[in-house]
Structures are given as structure tokens and as C-alpha cells.
Amino acid sequence: MxxxxxxxxxxxxxxxxxxxxxxxxxxxxxxxxxxxxxxxxxxxxxxxxxxxxxxxxxxxxxxxxxxxxxxxxxxxxxxxxxxxxxxxxxxxxxxxxxxxxxxxxxxxxxxxxxxAGHEIWCQMFSEPNAGSDVASLQMRALRDGDEWIINGQKVWTSSAHYASYGMCVTRTDVNLPKHKGLTMMIVPMDAPGVTVRPLIQATGDHGFNEVFCDDVRVPLDNVVGEINDGWRVALSMLMNERVALGASGNSLVSGRADVLIEAAKALGATTHLVVRQALIDVYIREQVLRFVALRVRAAVESGHAPGAEGSIAKLAGSELVAWLEGDDDARKAVRTFVHAPSFAIAGGTTEVQRNIIGERVLGLPKDPEVDRGVPFKDVLVNR
Known part of the structure; x- marks a missing residue:
């Protein structure tokens, strides 16, 4: 109360x-x-x-x-x-x-x-050869006095065409293993050398972009966290991304069970056992997602960085959105059908979320990593 x-x-x-x-x-x-x-x-x-x-x-x-x-x-x-x-x-x-x-x-x-709405930011993580394994990224940042010079390409960068700044993870030391030579930086999107190119989606929308950095200079003060400790900052951002996407899924489906129940009543279908079971399933999933989102939010706002529960929220939200997107009007059905699978990809695929939950919640062993501890310059990647 x-x-x-x-x-x-x-x-x-x-x-x-x-x-x-x-x-x-x-x-x-x-x-x-x-x-x-x-x-x-x-x-x-x-x-x-x-x-x-x-x-x-x-x-x-x-x-x-x-x-x-x-x-x-x-x-x-x-x-x-x-x-x-x-x-x-x-x-x-x-x-x-x-x-x-x-x-x-x-x-x-x-x-x-x-x-206040004056600044829109984007997240510059994924690269053509660094998607689910984002730590294998190759965008380089070389120090030149009191500046960094950045060269490389990012892809699937949401809202880059609107952004004032990008939170960009770069490789600053190739002599360290791939997770340890990264540094997070704030990149002004209007800096000389930054080029944003659109990627048009199957829905016809333009939400994603490629971003190219050619000798882009940013000051040392734009480093977020410590130099060569960017993976820790990136993990924090990825978990917040999953929390945000889980919350997005929650907002998209919240209250949808009540709408479906009323629709079933209007059709006289609530006496059908299969329909009743489906409605119960939707209601339970919706409530579970809501409580997981509240738990994640409570952890974040009490000063704790989001952990694997962010992956749980993201996984639950993406699955429920994909399942429920078909109950809208026919005029929206095609677009929602084409768009729905993106919820299982953006912010880390469903398979990635299941791996995180398995390792960090259930305590299952990690898959073997052949490049653990190997300097990035010695790792076989597509250069």
C-alpha cells in the first residue's frame, strides 16, 4: 500500500x-x-x-x-x-x-x-568478426600524447545516426589476452573521421548502423574506467543492456494476459481446456518476468551491478515477446512477425543467455577456451 x-x-x-x-x-x-x-x-x-x-x-x-x-x-x-x-x-x-x-x-x-533529452548515446561493441565473442574485437586505439587515435569498424550500432556520443570499447594492448587489453572510451559521433552508414532492416526500419573510425582522435579524459580494464566496464554495460531489454520486453507484454483473457471471454472460449491452459501459461510467464525485472532493478538501485539475473530477464522477455506478438491487429501482424525474432538476438543471443545462466547460476562448467591467456596478437582471428 x-x-x-x-x-x-x-x-x-x-x-x-x-x-x-x-x-x-x-x-x-x-x-x-x-x-x-x-x-x-x-x-x-x-x-x-x-x-x-x-x-x-x-x-x-x-x-x-x-x-x-x-x-x-x-x-x-x-x-x-x-x-x-x-x-x-x-x-x-x-x-x-x-x-x-x-x-x-x-x-x-x-x-x-x-x-533532459539533449544527448542520445549509442553502444559501439559488435564488429564484423566480433559478435557473440565481442572480446575478439579489433578496433584499435593507439595513444598519441594526451589523445587516443582510433581506427576500425563497428556494426549493428543502434541509433548511431542520432547519437551525440558513443560508448566504444577498443583494443589498446595486443600483447595482453583478448579480455585484458581493452579500454572503454567516450567517442563524440561528430568527431572528424567518424562515418555512420545505415543498415536497413527487413521491416523497412532504420535502427542499426555501421560505424567506421578513421584516425579518430579522442582525449585521454574520455576513458571510462581504467586503461586495459575495459572488459569489466563492458560486462557492466552488457548486463545493464540485458536488464534494459528485459524491461523493454516486460513493458511490451505487461498486461497482455488480461487483454487475451478478455478476448477469450468475448469469444466464449474460456471453457476450452487448451485455451485456458494457454492463458494461464501467458499469465504465469508475464508475472515471472515482472518479478525478475523487479529483482534486477532492486539489485541495481541498491548499488549492486546486475549479474546473471539480467540474462534471465532478457531471455524471459525475448521469448514472451516473440510468442505474443501475433495477437495484434492484422495490419500490424506482418511487421511484428518480422521484427519479433530480433528480441532473441539483440543484447546477446538466447544461446549466450543460456550459457551465462548455466555457468553463473547453475554452476555448470565453462566450455574449453583455446585462446585463454594467449596474447591477442597470437590469436588466430580474421584480420
């Missing part, structure tokens, strides 16, 4: 959503990818209303509120379409990484601007 201040906050959230958002049932024809102007305008409204970055410390532009306030916001937002998909990486992944690994200057320079 809400306390009096929590009830007041809930009412404030509800009034904001009613004024500024469409209900999900009214938003069937909204694009899968929000346009930049709409997303930035809405994010700014959230910020001006004191509803952006609810648990982010106030010294960095957030509200400094409790996990319960975020839960209340999420509960009220379930029935509404919030056009902030372009900020999933910015707020769900980059801000947590800056809070955990960034310098105070980096936090003060960027986080408030991110929350």
Missing part, C-alpha cells in the same frame, strides 16, 4: 501520462522506431516534470528518489505508449555505466544532458 507521499507521486505520474501519452490500445500504428524529434521532446517533458532519472542522484541531474518511486512510475506507465525508445541505451545502459565507472567530471558533463 502506498504511503501518502507515494500516493501523491502516483497521482502526479498518472496525470502526466494522461496528458502527454497515448494509451497502448490507441497506439497500434505507432512506428517501431520513434522519430528523434518526438523522442527528444517527450524526454524533455519528463525531465521538466521531475520524472526523468528518478533514482539517479540529484547532483547529476536526477531526482534522487527511491526504488519504490520508479516502481510506481512503471506500474502507471504499463497502459501507455512512451515514445522514448531512442533513449533505452542512453538512460538504461550508458548512465548506469557512467555512475559505476565514470569520473565525476564525466557524470556532471553528460548525465543531466542525457536525462
Amino acid at each position: 502506498d504511503s501518502a507521499p507515494e500516493s501523491e507521486f502516483r497521482e502526479r505520474v498518472r496525470l502526466f501520462l494522461v496528458e502527454h501519452c497515448m494509451r497502448r490500445v490507441e497506439s497500434r500504428d505507432t512506428p517501431m522506431l520513434d522519430d528523434r524529434t518526438t523522442a527528444m521532446t517527450f524526454q524533455r517533458r519528463l525531465f521538466d516534470a521531475g520524472l526523468a532519472g528518478l533514482t539517479v542522484p540529484s547532483e547529476y541531474g536526477g531526482q534522487g528518489l527511491t526504488r519504490r518511486h520508479q516502481e510506481i512510475f512503471n506500474e502507471e506507465a504499463v497502459d501507455f505508449y512512451l515514445p522514448i525508445g531512442l533513449y533505452t541505451i542512453t538512460i538504461g545502459m550508458c548512465i548506469p555505466v557512467l555512475l559505476e565507472h565514470g569520473t565525476d567530471e564525466q557524470r556532471r558533463r553528460h548525465i543531466a544532458n542525457m536525462l
Whole structure:
């Protein structure tokens, strides 16, 4: 039960959503990818209303509120379409990484601007020869005085064409094993030498890009974490990505069981045992995903980096989204059918999530690694 201040906050959230958002049932024809102007305008409204970055410390532009306030916001937002998909990486992944690994200057320079919608960030991890095994990446960063010179290619970079900055993992020492010679850097996307090329999806949308860096110079101060310790920062970001994607899946399917139950009642199908079993299965999966998401969020907001539970949330969310995307109107069916498999790929494939859960939750042995401890320059990769 809400306390009096929590009830007041809930009412404030509800009034904001009613004024500024469409209900999900009214938003069937909204694009899968929000346009930049709409997303930035809405994010700014959230910020001006004191509803952006609810648990982010106030010294960095957030509200400094409790996990319960975020839960209340999420509960009220379930029935509404919030056009902030372009900020999933910015707020769900980059801000947590800056809070955990960034310098105070980096936090003060960027986080408030991110929350206010002024800065969209992208994640620059995957490469043509470094997908699931992202630690085999080859983008090089060489130190030149007080700068780094970056050369290489990234791929499947979401929202790079809109981004002000990219959180980019680079290889800074080829004499170390592949996981140990990496460094995370903030790359301005308008820096000389940065080229962004679109990748058009099967749905016709443009969400992904290739990013080429040709002698791109960034200052030493743009390093996030320690030099050659970028894998630890990358893991933190990957887990936050899985939390964000799991939460995204949760928001897409939350309340869908109730909709399906009402539809079954209207058709007189609730007496059919197979239908009843399917409805029960959807309801249970939806509730499990919700509780896993709450558990992950509680861990993050109590100061703990997300662990394998992020993989559980991502796996559960992607499977449930793929299963339920067919219950929309026929006009949306083709697009959702084509789009649904991406939830099982983005942020780490289903197979990767199962491996993480098996190793870190169930204690199963890791697969043999022939390149463990081998300097990266001696690893046989496609160069």
C-alpha cells in the first residue's frame, strides 16, 4: 500500500501520462522506431516534470528518489505508449555505466544532458568478426600524447545516426589476452573521421548502423574506467543492456494476459481446456518476468551491478515477446512477425543467455577456451 507521499507521486505520474501519452490500445500504428524529434521532446517533458532519472542522484541531474518511486512510475506507465525508445541505451545502459565507472567530471558533463533529452548515446561493441565473442574485437586505439587515435569498424550500432556520443570499447594492448587489453572510451559521433552508414532492416526500419573510425582522435579524459580494464566496464554495460531489454520486453507484454483473457471471454472460449491452459501459461510467464525485472532493478538501485539475473530477464522477455506478438491487429501482424525474432538476438543471443545462466547460476562448467591467456596478437582471428 502506498504511503501518502507515494500516493501523491502516483497521482502526479498518472496525470502526466494522461496528458502527454497515448494509451497502448490507441497506439497500434505507432512506428517501431520513434522519430528523434518526438523522442527528444517527450524526454524533455519528463525531465521538466521531475520524472526523468528518478533514482539517479540529484547532483547529476536526477531526482534522487527511491526504488519504490520508479516502481510506481512503471506500474502507471504499463497502459501507455512512451515514445522514448531512442533513449533505452542512453538512460538504461550508458548512465548506469557512467555512475559505476565514470569520473565525476564525466557524470556532471553528460548525465543531466542525457536525462533532459539533449544527448542520445549509442553502444559501439559488435564488429564484423566480433559478435557473440565481442572480446575478439579489433578496433584499435593507439595513444598519441594526451589523445587516443582510433581506427576500425563497428556494426549493428543502434541509433548511431542520432547519437551525440558513443560508448566504444577498443583494443589498446595486443600483447595482453583478448579480455585484458581493452579500454572503454567516450567517442563524440561528430568527431572528424567518424562515418555512420545505415543498415536497413527487413521491416523497412532504420535502427542499426555501421560505424567506421578513421584516425579518430579522442582525449585521454574520455576513458571510462581504467586503461586495459575495459572488459569489466563492458560486462557492466552488457548486463545493464540485458536488464534494459528485459524491461523493454516486460513493458511490451505487461498486461497482455488480461487483454487475451478478455478476448477469450468475448469469444466464449474460456471453457476450452487448451485455451485456458494457454492463458494461464501467458499469465504465469508475464508475472515471472515482472518479478525478475523487479529483482534486477532492486539489485541495481541498491548499488549492486546486475549479474546473471539480467540474462534471465532478457531471455524471459525475448521469448514472451516473440510468442505474443501475433495477437495484434492484422495490419500490424506482418511487421511484428518480422521484427519479433530480433528480441532473441539483440543484447546477446538466447544461446549466450543460456550459457551465462548455466555457468553463473547453475554452476555448470565453462566450455574449453583455446585462446585463454594467449596474447591477442597470437590469436588466430580474421584480420
